[in-house]
Amino acid sequence: GFCTNLLLPKTPEHILAKTNSKTEIPCELKTEHVGVYWFRWSQERQDFEFLMFSNPLGKATYGADIRQDKFSVPVGSSHKTYSLHISHLHPSDNGTYYCSIAQSSQLLLGRGTQLRVVDVFPVPPTTTQAPLPKKPKRCVTKRKEADKKGACSPLVWVPLATGILVLLMILVPAAYRFHRLRWRLWLRTHRQ
Numbered sequence: 001g002f003c004t005n006l007l008l009p010k011t012p013e014h015i016l017a018k019t020n021s022k023t024e025i026p027c028e029l030k031t032e033h034v035g036v037y038w039f040r041w042s043q044e045r046q047d048f049e050f051l052m053f054s055n056p057l058g059k060a061t062y063g064a065d066i067r068q069d070k071f072s073v074p075v076g077s078s079h080k081t082y083s084l085h086i087s088h089l090h091p092s093d094n095g096t097y098y099c100s101i102a103q104s105s106q107l108l109l110g111r112g113t114q115l116r117v118v119d120v121f122p123v124p125p126t127t128t129q130a131p132l133p134k135k136p137k138r139c140v141t142k143r144k145e146a147d148k149k150g151a152c153s154p155l156v157w158v159p160l161a162t163g164i165l166v167l168l169m170i171l172v173p174a175a176y177r178f179h180r181l182r183w184r185l186w187l188r189t190h191r192q
Contacts, residue, residue: 011099011113014189018118022087025113027099029080036082037107038071042095051097054082089117114189125182 017023027036035055041048050063054073062068072085086093096112 011097011110013111013113015113015115016118016121017089017115018121019089019091021089022085023089023115025084025086025097025099025115027082027084027110029082029101032080033101035101036073037100037102038073038084039098039100039109040095041098041112044094051084086115091117093117116189122182122185125178 011025011027015023015025027038029036035053037053038051039048040051051066051071052063052073053061056075058073058075060068060073062071070087072087073082074085076082082099084097084099094115094117096114098109098112100107100109102108
């Protein structure tokens, strides 16, 4: 049977990695053990998959259809650390990875590490503000015709105001779409 124990073993909650790169999911045990099992839960496929078992000597047993050149657990200096190395990352590697140990005919699972593989890392949000219009200068002229052609005439301010409105009409929907995208990414990572 499966038994979850949040104190054993310790793994990070989230890892974000790029496609075609490699990553490491550390697994620290509180006490020495004769090896660890690595499993992956895929939300997309609704599948709990056995990846591999690794013992302290570095010998590994792999699950069905698991590529040995993709997953490995290098031998550590301690029998308490069994980090899973994953290479050639692809979006199909997305999922929650569990480091587990066998104890009294049960598998003790940690809280799991959610791995997300992306083509491009998300850009941190930046706030965009429309430029504030400068205060208009006061025209002091004696002739009305000078006002019509001068710096304060509607021929200057109308296009300027129109340009600012067009800029705002472009920036506001873009900021709204960016906010929605960030919200969807946040929801996706916190649903599991």
